[in-house]
Amino acid sequence: MLQTFALLGQGFLDCLTLMNIFCAVVGCLLGSLIGVLPGLGISGTVAILLPITYGMSPLSALIMISGIYFGSQYGGAITSILVNIPGESTSIVTCFDGHPLAKRGMAGKALSTAAISSFCGGMIGMVGLTFAASTLAKVALGFGKVEFFSIVVFGLILLTSISGKNQLKGLIVVCLGVVLGCIGLDDLYGTVRFTFGIVDLYKGISFVTFVMGVYGITELMGAICIPEEQGSVMDFRMRDQFLNGQDAKQIWKTIIRSSILGFGVGLVPGAGSTLATFFAYGMERSLSKHPEKFGTGLLEGVAAPEAANNAAMYAGMVPLLSLGLPFTSSMALLMSAFIIHGITPGPLFIAENPTLFWGLIASMFVGNVLLLIINLPLVGIWASLLKVDFNILMPLITFITFAGGYAINYSVFDMGVMVACGFVGFFMSACGYNMAALAVGLFLSSTLENSFLGTMTLYHGNLLAALIDRPVAAVILGIAVIALVISISKSLMQYFKKDGGKQ
Amino acid sequence: MKRRMAVIFAVALIVLNLAACGGDSAAAPPANSSNPSTNTQDTPPAEPTAWTPSGDVNVIVAYGAGGSSDLLARTFANEGAGCFQTPLVINNIGGGGCSIGFTELINSKPDGMTIGNTNSAVVVNCLTAETPYVYYEELQPICQVGYAPYIVYVKADSEIQNLDDLKNAILSRDVIMAANNRGGQTHWELEYFAMKNGGDITAVIYDGGASSIAALLGGHAEVTVQAPSDGAEYVRSGDLRAIAVLDASRLNNEVYKDIPTSAEQGYAWLTNGFFHGYAGPKGMTEEIIRYYEDAYKATLELPEVAGAIESYGFTVDFEDHEEFAKTWTDAVNMYSGAFEELGDRLTE
Numbered sequence: 021m022l023q024t025f026a027l028l029g030q031g032f033l034d035c036l037t038l039m040n041i042f043c044a045v046v047g048c049l050l051g052s053l054i055g056v057l058p059g060l061g062i063s064g065t066v067a068i069l070l071p072i073t074y075g076m077s078p079l080s081a082l083i084m085i086s087g088i089y090f091g092s093q094y095g096g097a098i099t100s101i102l103v104n105i106p107g108e109s110t111s112i113v114t115c116f117d118g119h120p121l122a123k124r125g126m127a128g129k130a131l132s133t134a135a136i137s138s139f140c141g142g143m144i145g146m147v148g149l150t151f152a153a154s155t156l157a158k159v160a161l162g163f164g165k166v167e168f169f170s171i172v173v174f175g176l177i178l179l180t181s182i183s184g185k186n187q188l189k190g191l192i193v194v195c196l197g198v199v200l201g202c203i204g205l206d207d208l209y210g211t212v213r214f215t216f217g218i219v220d221l222y223k224g225i226s227f228v229t230f231v232m233g234v235y236g237i238t239e240l241m242g243a244i245c246i247p248e249e250q251g252s253v254m255d256f257r258m259r260d261q262f263l264n265g266q267d268a269k270q271i272w273k274t275i276i277r278s279s280i281l282g283f284g285v286g287l288v289p290g291a292g293s294t295l296a297t298f299f300a301y302g303m304e305r306s307l308s309k310h311p312e313k314f315g316t317g318l319l320e321g322v323a324a325p326e327a328a329n330n331a332a333m334y335a336g337m338v339p340l341l342s343l344g345l346p347f348t349s350s351m352a353l354l355m356s357a358f359i360i361h362g363i364t365p366g367p368l369f370i371a372e373n374p375t376l377f378w379g380l381i382a383s384m385f386v387g388n389v390l391l392l393i394i395n396l397p398l399v400g401i402w403a404s405l406l407k408v409d410f411n412i413l414m415p416l417i418t419f420i421t422f423a424g425g426y427a428i429n430y431s432v433f434d435m436g437v438m439v440a441c442g443f444v445g446f447f448m449s450a451c452g453y454n455m456a457a458l459a460v461g462l463f464l465s466s467t468l469e470n471s472f473l474g475t476m477t478l479y480h481g482n483l484l485a486a487l488i489d490r491p492v493a494a495v496i497l498g499i500a501v502i503a504l505v506i507s508i509s510k511s512l513m514q515y516f517k518k519d520g521g522k523q
Numbered sequence: 524m525k526r527r528m529a530v531i532f533a534v535a536l537i538v539l540n541l542a543a544c545g546g547d548s549a550a551a552p553p554a555n556s557s558n559p560s561t562n563t564q565d566t567p568p569a570e571p572t573a574w575t576p577s578g579d580v581n582v583i584v585a586y587g588a589g590g591s592s593d594l595l596a597r598t599f600a601n602e603g604a605g606c607f608q609t610p611l612v613i614n615n616i617g618g619g620g621c622s623i624g625f626t627e628l629i630n631s632k633p634d635g636m637t638i639g640n641t642n643s644a645v646v647v648n649c650l651t652a653e654t655p656y657v658y659y660e661e662l663q664p665i666c667q668v669g670y671a672p673y674i675v676y677v678k679a680d681s682e683i684q685n686l687d688d689l690k691n692a693i694l695s696r697d698v699i700m701a702a703n704n705r706g707g708q709t710h711w712e713l714e715y716f717a718m719k720n721g722g723d724i725t726a727v728i729y730d731g732g733a734s735s736i737a738a739l740l741g742g743h744a745e746v747t748v749q750a751p752s753d754g755a756e757y758v759r760s761g762d763l764r765a766i767a768v769l770d771a772s773r774l775n776n777e778v779y780k781d782i783p784t785s786a787e788q789g790y791a792w793l794t795n796g797f798f799h800g801y802a803g804p805k806g807m808t809e810e811i812i813r814y815y816e817d818a819y820k821a822t823l824e825l826p827e828v829a830g831a832i833e834s835y836g837f838t839v840d841f842e843d844h845e846e847f848a849k850t851w852t853d854a855v856n857m858y859s860g861a862f863e864e865l866g867d868r869l870t871e
Contacts (some may be wrong), residue, residue: 053639060675070597070601074842090672091720159739161737161741161742162741163741164738164741165727165743169751204620204623205620205623205626205655206621206780208620208704208705208728208732209620209652209653209705209706209870210653211653212653212655219626219630219655222623222626222655223616223623223626225626240531241699243527244527244528244531271679275813288732289737306539339737343737343740344756345733345734345736345737346733347613347733347734347737349617352593352733356593356594359594359821364755364756365756366756366757366759366760367757367760368756368759368760370651410527411530414530414531415530415534418530418531418535418538419534419537419538422534422535422538422539425539426538432539435538435539448736468581470728470730474727474728477725477726477727477728478699478727480725
């Protein structure tokens with residue numbers, strides 16, 4: 021333990037040079053920017069920046085690139101809160117309460133909550149990463165196909181209950197999302213599905229295109245059609261935009277609980293950080309004294325997902341740093357940044373490159389603090405964006421949405437897909453179907469399918485045998501099924517009650 | 524309401540126009556590029572007809588970032604800047620057993636601005652799965668740069684020490700293997716091995732080398748076949764054991780030099796490897812192909828690049844587009860023979 025502190029101290033000395041701090045600032049700013057501009061993903065930006073970092077020392081390069089990751093995580097929350105467009109799967113849940121807050125003229129509070137929760141989540145995640153990376157890596161390796169399948173099912177069912185009032189509708193939408201995720205070439209067999217012979221659909225509907233459609237375009241159509249919002253420029257006082265003592269008292273427990281939960285769920289390789297946001301939100305809602313207020317603009321509803329996704333991001337680094345196994349494309353890109361600088365992450369990485377490892381950990385602390393220092397003063401500026409006149413703001417959003425939809429794959433076809441998703445999404449939301457459940461169903465579709473098929477192969481088509489063999493998975497799946505049965509029977513009972521009342 | 528709609532539609536249309544302009548400008552460079560080359564004819568002494576790219580070259584890698592194909596493509600992109608005289612931008616389009624990336628490559632314009640990394644999957648995948656195209660017929664080979672054999676790994680504490688042990692395990696119980704995609708490389712070798720020995724193996728599909736190795740480390744699978752680069756760190760750390768190099772000769776590499784080949788263990792019929800090379804859409808001119816052949820060959824001669832290729836477990840082995848085309852044809856014959864014997868074992 022003492023040795024860990026000594027190494028960490030050395031790491032701080034290594035990373036607190038002017039050049040490295042400069043790299044961290046540049047990385048954080050760039051990251052926030054790409055988080056705000058949809059279509060400019062982390063992977064693309066890092067890929068473009070990698071050659072620039074080539075001339076830097078490995079530590080400076082890694083500091084800058086990890087700054088981009090942290091920044092983008094926070095940047096995603098900005099668009100979720102201000103305009104209800106989540107840039108990434110991890111910031112979908114932030115919309116639930118973040119955007120209603122902004123609509124009530126409390127955008128600044130929501131943004132400050134997001135910044136502070138991200139910071140705390142990051143710090144707690146980092147402590148876990150620093151002191152228990154190699155132990156936790158074993159936990160991450162314990163997830164087999166069966167566990168994956170049950171945790172994804174659990175996540176999706178939980179989502180139907182947190183994303184809207186009517187769970188039956190939530191369930192319908194999640195299933196539809198999973199089907200939409202099947203469009204294109206299937207991951208396992210390379211079979212073409214639901215493309216109707218359209219070659220552009222072979223690569224499937226990309227998640228970002230879809231989200232920009234069902235959130236961005238839907239939002240624009242809403243702005244056109246809903247009369248009471250016409251011309252309303254939000255009026256709020258700047259001094260209401262920052263958190264006060266009472267707010268802090270309201271959210272601190274949420275932040276700590278969600279960070280710890282987020283870190284734990286984040287160890288699930290791949291989809292961990294997205295799942296972490298639902299779990300944290302669901303947990304906070306069930307612990308809350310007023311669960312019915314969730315979704316109408318509660319600070320806890322912003323704090324929970326933001327703390328969880330940041331803590332989960334660090335958990336996602338555990339397998340990379342301690343085993344050299346990247347499970348997501350952004351982690352793989354971080355890994356290639358290591359390799360370009362002559363370091364091969366693997367089980368021996370920490371032992372063979374202690375200076376680099378501890379320097380990187382220390383730089384994460386520094387990056388996190390910098391991000392908070394940079395972003396808190398910007399909260400006012402972001403919030404005042406909502407004071408901008410409709411005739412300037414809406415065209416701007418239109419521009420960003422369409423340009424983003426095009427920029428993901430430089431494809432006009434994708435822009436069409438985005439508009440189509442927007443139209444369908446608009447009418448579905450008008451009928452009370454929740455778009456978050458649809459988007460996440462699409463996002464988790466391939467993980468669900470792969471893990472289910474893997475389970476079936478392993479146990480020769482016998483799900484029961486699989487569950488007996490893997491008790492943890494059985495418990496998770498059991499809870500999920502019970503939750504599903506309860507929610508469906510509740511919906512049905514409501515339906516029959518209403519029916520009976522009429523007669 | 525009408526005014527709002529008008530505003531939003533106006534902006535949307537402007538963006539559409541911009542997107543359309545983008546399409547035009549992508550088509551425009553070939554026309555423009557002839558101008559600079561004629562203008563600058565008197566400055567460089569190089570042959571005047573030589574084709575050069577008019578901007579960043581898009582290199583499609585049909586795998587996610589971080590795998591050996593990706594790392595090698597990135598080595599060329601980073602080290603070869605001088606030889607290509609233009610940035611190579613690596614574009615990872617993974618998934619669908621390479622079909623998404625290859626489809627993108629086949630459908631791109633043959634103007635030399637988009638090329639792609641190709642490996643044995645251009646042949647293997649077409650023979651084992653329903654693919655949108657017959658890749659090896661629809662792609663134009665450019666050059667091969669290296670070759671690597673596959674390696675069989677087990678977890679370090681496994682009782683399987685060599686291919687004979689693996690054979691006995693397959694014959695006596697249910698052995699689970701982790702494969703990176705169905706029916707392709709890293710899957711068929713052990714199915715073939717099991718079949719030839721009169722047994723059967725259960726293959727579970729993971730999405731890529733990292734997940735397959737994680738499955739081995741976590742005890743979810745017993746054996747996997749991977750590229751030398753993907754397993755090297757785990758052999759070095761003592762977490763995995765390499766039990767056979769699927770080739771006729773051993774690898775000349777610090778980690779693998781003591782690992783016996785399949786031929787040495789009496790299974791000379793079980794060899795498989797993969798090439799790393801480049802291809803583009805059909806219809807590229809001779810000049811474009813020659814430009815890339817020369818640029819890749821020149822990059823290969825840089826000591827850093829050769830060193831990097833060897834550190835990933837490849838042997839440097841340059842072939843021009845004609846030799847590379849023959850490598851593809853030979854591979855088609857070799858694999859179709861093996862797959863015919865395997866029948867529906869790979870797809871069930």
